[in-house]
Amino acid sequence: MLALLLLLPACRHVERADGDGAKEILTRERASAMVRSLFASYGVESPGLNANDLGAGTIGDAALYFEYGPGEKSLICSALVYKFHDDPRPGVLDAFYAEESTTSTGGGHLVYEDASKGLYLDRIYKSSRPDSTFRADMEELARAGVMWGNDVLPGVAEKVFHPK
Numbered sequence: 001m002l003a004l005l006l007l008l009p010a011c012r013h014v015e016r017a018d019g020d021g022a023k024e025i026l027t028r029e030r031a032s033a034m035v036r037s038l039f040a041s042y043g044v045e046s047p048g049l050n051a052n053d054l055g056a057g058t059i060g061d062a063a064l065y066f067e068y069g070p071g072e073k074s075l076i077c078s079a080l081v082y083k084f085h086d087d088p089r090p091g092v093l094d095a096f097y098a099e100e101s102t103t104s105t106g107g108g109h110l111v112y113e114d115a116s117k118g119l120y121l122d123r124i125y126k127s128s129r130p131d132s133t134f135r136a137d138m139e140e141l142a143r144a145g146v147m148w149g150n151d152v153l154p155g156v157a158e159k160v161f162h163p164k
Contacts, residue, residue: 024128031075037131062142078120079145095156106144
């Protein structure tokens with residue numbers, strides 16, 4: 001089940017892009033159409049991206065966020081892993097990053113966003129994708145985001161707060 005979330009203003013830094021050698025430059029219109037098509041494939045009407053180039057929704061238990069970067073001509077797709085109430089304690093983020101090389105990231109990479117105190121798996125597109133490919137990619141990212149929140153988070157907490 002897909003549900004739309006409130007479209008929140010946020011700014012995220014583009015660090016690396018999805019690298020498959022695709023050549024078609026990703027316009028804002030195409031990025032918005034990809035997001036719109038993703039929601040439509042679940043029977044949910046969506047504008048895609050709002051006037052601030054942001055979008056959001058859920059796939060099952062996964063919260064997904066979208067941001068188009070007009071300067072970079074890229075679409076950042078983020079699956080929420082965990083929202084901290086306060087700044088993360090020392091060692092927590094390092095422990096998460098240590099898991100990244102051995103745990104599925106759904107094609108994304110781990111990013112901590114200071115402004116939202118959120119830990120996300122980001123997948124960045126600099127070129128257009130067929131709608132069916134984008135849906136499969138977002139389902140993979142969504143599954144990974146939920147898995148990181150449900151399975152990786154407790155292990156990281158155990159390592160950081162109760163080391164052996």
